[in-house]
Amino acid sequence: MDKKRRNFLKIAGISTLAGLGATTGLGRLVGGAQSAVAATEEAATAEHGNAIEQNAGDTPCVNRYGMLIDVRKFREDLSLGERVVRACHLEHNVPNIPVKKDEIKWIWMTHYENAFPEQPHLYLDQTNVEFQLPILCNHCDNPPCVRVCPTKATFRDANGVVIMDFHRCIGCRFCMAACPYGSRSFNWSDPRPFLDDATMNKDFPTRTRGVVEKCNFCTERTRLGLQPACVEACGDTKAIVFGNLNDPDSEIRQMLKQHHTVQRNPSLGTFPSVFYIV
């Protein structure tokens, strides 16, 4: 083979490879954006007039689990908040670490001004100054944490729930920087010494040091047809309603239709799946 031909073949081969690599890479990079556009268009033409679907995630999920939190119920029964938090943290072996900087929390009670800092108000009504409401991971339909994770250790499952693979997480904490809701906690040290053997849930894994964790919408319970632990802790109060946002007949969708609800910092385009009746 003469030298020219050989060189030509070399260059052709390399450029084909480069071209293939670039297109697949780009395709994967913009894939999320395209499906988001497609989903919005679809939603806009859908028949449910004002109830526009918020499917913006990179994986088209069959279901989209969501939560509606009726803050009024937490004002009526002041012990409810504590019960809800305890139920969740016992179910998931969340350690009770006394040092504030190392704290781990999946769901916790906080003031209105902390939950909705983008709604600053000089003359806030007395109830919202005094009382607290629960906040947790929003299981966004367009989650920044999933976008930034370098190992896919955090991802969305078929129910639209943002979950963690504790065995894949390298502990880079990029997701903590990316989460605009402060929903993620890091195991700054071994969490097991802070767990009580007597109350430990043997059916849910404990974590090792150096991984990130957060609310998982009780995937381990909903899989068995149970309600999430926090919802169960509310009893019949309907303080928290859990359901499939993609099902127009679900209870949560009916309630969303009837009440004025708000989401935490919706202007960021994350499409939170947790709604509040304030």
Added chain:
Amino acid sequence: MFEKALKGNNYYWMWLAFLGLIIVIGFVSYLRQYFYGLGITGMSRDVSWGLYIAQFTFLVGVAAGGVMLVLPYYIHNFRQFGRITILGEFLAIAALLMCVLFIFVDLGQPLRAFNVMLHPTPSSMLFWDMCVLLGYMFLNILCGWVILTAERKQVAPPKWIYLFVYISIPFAISIHTVTAMLYCGLPGRHFWLSAIIAPRFLASAFAAGPALIVVMALILKRVANFDAGKEAIDKMVTIIIYAAIANMFFLSLEFFVGYYSQIPGHMHSLEYLFFGLEHHGHVYNNLVPFMWAFILLFLVGMALLCYPATRKGNDLWLGVGCASIFIAFWLDKGIGFVLAGFLPNPTNEITQYYPHLNELLIAAGVWAIGFFVLTILYKIAIGVEHEIEA
């Protein structure tokens, strides 16, 4: 060529022994962190990145700064940089090594670090950062080594190496751009959410990197009988001055956007950095002294570099000027930028960050590893220069 690093005077060995001691202390501190977890750092649930990631960000800039020698020499054929281009390339290697180590010591599960390659995720900027950093490190090792070998044999470098030299130029820009993208694409972190972060990073890198090289060149002139040449130093100082001004210009634009728009999120971090952030009756201001030291050192450095008598008349003042600029931009990017982005946290609470002693020792150890490698690389480069001259 490695044998050149094995011969040196007493000062050379004492310097390496000193760095070695810091490395050992840093390593022991790291073992402590490894077995306990990142809890023995100042980082918290609210300020989840600290000194390590801040050092990483700054050192990416130092690595990228080397391109300010490579570009004029190889593209514009600026001959005077011929002797010191290798200093830029070798500095980039040492700086990148420190970057990789700072990422590594920041990981909660360091043994799983290779998951980034096992599960490549194109949507994550950290994945791309790894690609460009490793790529740039490879390019610098290759180009530096091949060109130095050719120089030693007193032949022209092989033609194919120029392809890699030219590729390394956009790569240098890319490492700092992608590092900026780690920050500037995050919703809800207003201080970082600015399109000007990448240019600002590059501007400060093109000042800090060459400033360090000038300091190195002045030290080498005294201790290793290596003269970079007056014209080369003068040109570098010009580059430093313009890049430093550009960085301050970009910073002032951030101030304008924040304070003229009066959007609280855009003002909070700047307020925290420079004036102290008042929140529920308490003023949070632990970084204010560092930021004013940054401004002060910038002004001192600029005065020394711009005033002809101090720039040209005296190596000491020139060195102090360049060191001031380097330290100033280290305070800006290696401390302020990363930490301030976390305040206030997403639920409008404020946690200040104070590094743990163990964390400081680990950081010092990583810096010492970088300077250890840099010393050896410079020793080799200068050994080759002396060999040719002899």
